[in-house]
Amino acid sequence: MNDVIGGSPRRADGAAKISGVFEYSSDLVCDGMVWAATLRSPHAHARILAIDTEPARKLAGVRDVITHEDIPGRKLYGQMMVDQPVLAGDVVRYHGEPVAVVAAEDPETARLAAELIRVDYEVLTPVTDPVAATAPDSPAVHPGGNVLARKVIRRGSAQNGEFPQAAVVVRGEYTVGMQDHVFLGTESGLAVPDGDGGVRLHVATQWPHVDQEQVAASLGLDSDQVVVSMAGVGGAFGGREDLSVHIPACLIALRLGRPVKMVYSRTESFFGHVHRHPAVLRYEHGADPDGRLVYVKAEIFLDGGAYASSSPAIAGNAATHAVGPYAVPHVHAEAVAVYTNNPPCGAMRGFGTVQPCFGFESQMDRLAEAVGIDPVEIRLRNALSEGGSLPTGQVLDSAAPVAELLTRLRALPVPERTSDDPAIVRGVGYASCLKNAMFSEGFDDHSTANVRLRVVGGAPVATVTSAAAEVGQGVLGVKRQIVRTELGVAEVEVVGADTRFPSAGPASASRQTYMVGGAVRAACLEVREEVFALARARLGGSLAEHRDLAEHWDLAEDSVVDAAGEPLIGLAELLGETVIDRTSRFHHRTTEPLDPVNGQGDSAVTFGFAAHRAVVDVDLELGLVQVVELAIAQDVGRAVNPLALRGQLAGGTVQGVGLALMEELQVADGQVLNPSLSGYLIPTMADVPSVNVDLLELADPHAPYGIRGIGELPAISSTAAVAAAVRAATGRAVSRVPIRPEDLVDFS
């Protein structure tokens, strides 16, 4: 069967998506609905002196206008730190911060009315430099100061503030620009009052249950009065972890007693969600004469922007991943997330590990040059392997094939040059990375699923229910594959659930296949036991030879089968009217918080590993880079759906290429300069070559089916590999991404 684990069945939602009938959140309509639009601050930092909503209210077709005064419950929200106003009250802290929301009979009227609202601002000087913002005398964005999170790792002699002598020392400062998710489906949702004081929100989200808690708190309702349902999601990549349309849409729906639809325009989408943290990274690597690392000092500044979002956890990841997949005896790594008046930054694919990867991999290239060896060789000499330990002291207790991944990439042929133009130079670059999967630092993460087995129309049917967010990654199909694998049933229904069903946790942290898969599997195992118990009772005497072999029984082709695969009894006959129904909650193994002083602790559930090779041609006259070839090698533990997996790896790789060469949300004095797809460029089909994907399957013995989280890794080392290739081609330092023509050519 192609539709068990390891097969590549077609997407369950693929036919609907490809024929245009799949409903994304922006496609939803409801009789009697109004449209809502948001007024956003044109200033990065200003005091609000007055808001006059009357001009908007007077416009024909306008039905409601809300400001901060109308929020009935908690006026702030946030998943980790509750510090972000639903609507700005006394102060705006970033360009694009929501100030008021208008509802009208049609979207044009709503947008026009929002622009008619008069807001008197006293413009204040914005804090925009994240490094300067950490100075004690910097103006404070929030009363508690600008350091919103600081994570420190001290290992070896760094615990005493000392470092051993090193024969070779390289230093560098690196900069990463602000990347955006650019999921294609913009933020949108439909809120429908339930007629009983509550509301149901259909929204594109990564975690409906955490949305529910935050919405209910701001509406002043009990959680069970707010039902959040997954609507079709057009991509996520971390950008849908924070709230967007949720609270205003629900509030207006309750005020008017009418359904409310909100759809962000593309420009508004750039303002309406968090971005990847821009970063400044200062590194010092010390090595012995052969290039073996002795110590690493890393100082990482992450610009968190105006509000916290998930910055504390991102700073934790940046610190724990600061030296990459390399063995380093003495480490001092410090990651600081900083408040500024720039746009808020939060979760994006890679979650705090993309920025350090560009830093430590650039350092490895410098070290290779200083020692006089090959860039791959320097990495092989320092590569972590199973049994090795991280700067946190955590020992890698499953495969860590860093050297193998790099070796496989190095063995690939390099394409021949097609141009004899001396102004076009070719370079090959390598980078590798590791990434924690699941939530870290002691968070008790769990996922719940229900599996029912019954006979319908003479045939066994399994139904799996969970609130897992399908954001395009394919978790719907994974659930089906697991049920088919465990129960051997041809007919499997996959049912999505809203917040009235227990949480599956979010589609983030490379955790969904692992965690939801773990929950579905656990429920299936309980169902299996019940089926075997029924079979033992039924078959008992007549098949005595099988009685003691029950542990060797299996389920396949709608039957209970023996160890040889021979059918013992059909499930339809066995079950009859019986319905087996099991709900399971799956937890991953526990993790520890990091010691606040030295950052030591087994903070991560598990790690994945990947490496990239990029081949580029650089035009030395124009400073333009063409990516000629991309290859990724990744240990995926177990490929549940190899076709879907390859799609994830190719897609993540191209996102990383975007950060290397073109993607940057440009912000000057707190003003966003390019909030549109004509100003913010993502790779087109013509910008990237094919992606050569090489899967390694070294099962993680601690994981369901040996799975390793895979979604983020391809987006981490691809950026660094492209930068390394450009470095190899040009001999330039390439210490900033995205790489600009002026970084490669002296135009003066």
Next chain:
Amino acid sequence: MRISVTVDGKTHSAEDVWAGESLLRLLRDRWGLTGVKNACEQGECGSCTVRLDGVLVNACLVPAMQADDREVGTVAGLGAAGDGPGLHPVQRAFLEAGAVQCGFCSPGMVMAAEDLLRRIPDPTEAEVRAELAGNLCRCTGYQAIVDAVRSAAGGDRDRAKGDRAKGDCAKGDRAGEGRLS
């Protein structure tokens, strides 16, 4: 003004169409034809790609009035909705190749691919990449999409004979425009 448009063979009409209203808004919000997607409304992403009298256009850039009394083809008219043999060969190829992830780009991408195969029945990889560069995808990295278009090419080749594009591709000006850093 009042306008009337034939969409996938069925006539729709609308009253009080205003000067700035786009064909995209007309299709989606007035007539509920949400197989046409809205991702940027600036002509940059190709999610709203449709055929207007046989010519590929971004519906967000076409004033609704320009579509009056003309024919629009959307993904919904390409193959029968749902699974199975009703799907167009290009749609089937996308499914088989794993070219659909979140799927938001898929309706526009399929329209552009179908149009490409009418004009170039057996494109090279470079031709596919150059011709479809006006359709953005954020999930797949494009590899599976390119594979899908090329695998569909065989099936489309015969059909394309005698059914060449009725006009030049309106998005053809992006061909070969591959952006560098």
